[in-house]
Amino acid sequence: MAPCEIVYVASENLAKSSSLLPSNRNRSAFVHALVTSLGLFRRSAHSHPLPSHQLTVLRPNPASPLELASYHDRSYIDALLAKPPGPDAASCKEFGLEDDCAPFPGLREYVLGIGGASLTAARELAEGRCDIAICWDGGRHHAHKSKASGFCYINDCVLALLVLRRAPPPSLSSSISNQARKKSRIMYLDLDVHYGDGVAAAFRGAGARGQVLTLSVHYAARGFFPPSEHSALPDPSSDLFDPFTLSLPLHAGASCATFMRVWQAVDRILTAFAPDYLVLQCGVDGLAGDPIGAWNWSLGGEGGLAWFVQRILDSSAKVLLLGGGGYSPTNTARAWALLTSIACGAPLALDTPIPTHAAFPMYAPSFTLDVPAGNLRDENSDDYLMEIATVFERVAEVLRTQLA
Numbered sequence: 001m002a003p004c005e006i007v008y009v010a011s012e013n014l015a016k017s018s019s020l021l022p023s024n025r026n027r028s029a030f031v032h033a034l035v036t037s038l039g040l041f042r043r044s045a046h047s048h049p050l051p052s053h054q055l056t057v058l059r060p061n062p063a064s065p066l067e068l069a070s071y072h073d074r075s076y077i078d079a080l081l082a083k084p085p086g087p088d089a090a091s092c093k094e095f096g097l098e099d100d101c102a103p104f105p106g107l108r109e110y111v112l113g114i115g116g117a118s119l120t121a122a123r124e125l126a127e128g129r130c131d132i133a134i135c136w137d138g139g140r141h142h143a144h145k146s147k148a149s150g151f152c153y154i155n156d157c158v159l160a161l162l163v164l165r166r167a168p169p170p171s172l173s174s175s176i177s178n179q180a181r182k183k184s185r186i187m188y189l190d191l192d193v194h195y196g197d198g199v200a201a202a203f204r205g206a207g208a209r210g211q212v213l214t215l216s217v218h219y220a221a222r223g224f225f226p227p228s229e230h231s232a233l234p235d236p237s238s239d240l241f242d243p244f245t246l247s248l249p250l251h252a253g254a255s256c257a258t259f260m261r262v263w264q265a266v267d268r269i270l271t272a273f274a275p276d277y278l279v280l281q282c283g284v285d286g287l288a289g290d291p292i293g294a295w296n297w298s299l300g301g302e303g304g305l306a307w308f309v310q311r312i313l314d315s316s317a318k319v320l321l322l323g324g325g326g327y328s329p330t331n332t333a334r335a336w337a338l339l340t341s342i343a344c345g346a347p348l349a350l351d352t353p354i355p356t357h358a359a360f361p362m363y364a365p366s367f368t369l370d371v372p373a374g375n376l377r378d379e380n381s382d383d384y385l386m387e388i389a390t391v392f393e394r395v396a397e398v399l400r401t402q403l404a
């Protein structure tokens with residue numbers, strides 16, 4: 001078996017600029033400090049316990065404005081990079097640089113840093129230097145072509161997808177049908193509690209070529225961000241139905257039992273589309289204990305986030321793991337550290353003690369890696385989950401027909 005190569009994108013400069021984001025102040029530093037203190041880099045370097053997995057830490061370069069322009073409008077990029085931070089008031093309004101996306105000191109460094117980090121990770125995959133790439137500082141799925149939204153200024157998910165769209169199908173693909181393809185197929189799966197509107201908007205209508213498929217699993221309720229006419233369950237009988245831009249809305253309190261059923265729907269799409277590359281946005285604001293408070297998903301157990309991500313990694317696609325939402329810095333660090341260990345083929349136990357490091361006191365009272373479920377009632381009824389199953393079975397049929 002060929003070694004599984006894993007690239008982990010991180011640097012002190014990236015953690016520093018990423019930690020400036022007002023909605024996630026210092027979160028990046030929490031994540032990388034926990035991954036380091038758990039010895040995940042060292043364990044991989046010493047090939048323990050699975051010698052087939054090798055993790056390399058890669059320091060990204062900041063993106064250039066030209067690289068950001070592969071998706072974003074130049075006038076918007078100029079506004080983001082203005083010195084001092086923030087253009088004039090009229091431009092701020094035009095580009096959404098207000099309220100939860102107000103300019104902040106370090107915005108220029110932040111935007112270039114995040115863009116460069118996800119581009120670096122995507123290129124490692126696209127150029128065949130790794131099988132799994134990890135960029136926990138990325139995953140800013142709400143940003144639009146020329147507008148900031150929902151704490152997201154630059155859509156690094158779209159930048160990464162555009163890199164992968166240009167990449168040839170991996171030559172070592174085990175799938176015969178993949179080897180016959182001239183162009184790669186890329187699936188974007190979004191597990192953040194919020195609808196991945198920015199990524200869906202970037203590719204909606206462009207999926208007819210069958211190259212990029214986006215699927216967002218999210219909480220949907222009146223008044224919940226982001227407002228969108230596209231965040232409902234798809235209707236395959238509608239003239240407007242696009243099988244390459246998919247949405248799977250869930251009700252409040254979604255728990256592991258619900259996510260086991262969600263996996264069945266996701267797996268249908270994964271099997272029908274058979275992507276060469278899969279970009280997984282691992283926003284963890286749906287975990288129990290997150291201040292958003294919409295879902296009751298746990299990190300461990302059958303149907304848990306770790307269980308779900310393991311299934312994605314078991315697919316034959318090359319995977320880019322991105323971060324996203326997550327408003328408890330310690331729970332976010334717990335989740336992404338555990339997912340890193342899973343990517344390394346050496347999953348840590350949920351009761352792993354948090355090692356002594358500078359942020360240790362913040363992990364009270366459990367001081368373990370676990371993020372257990374809470375008491376929120378799961379409002380996703382059996383009838384609703386059956387409806388999801390039926391709809392996604394039909395979507396998979398349409399996909400198979402269109403891709404044949």
Ligand SMILES: [Zn+2]
Binds near residue numbers: 193325326
């Ligand atoms: Zn979110």
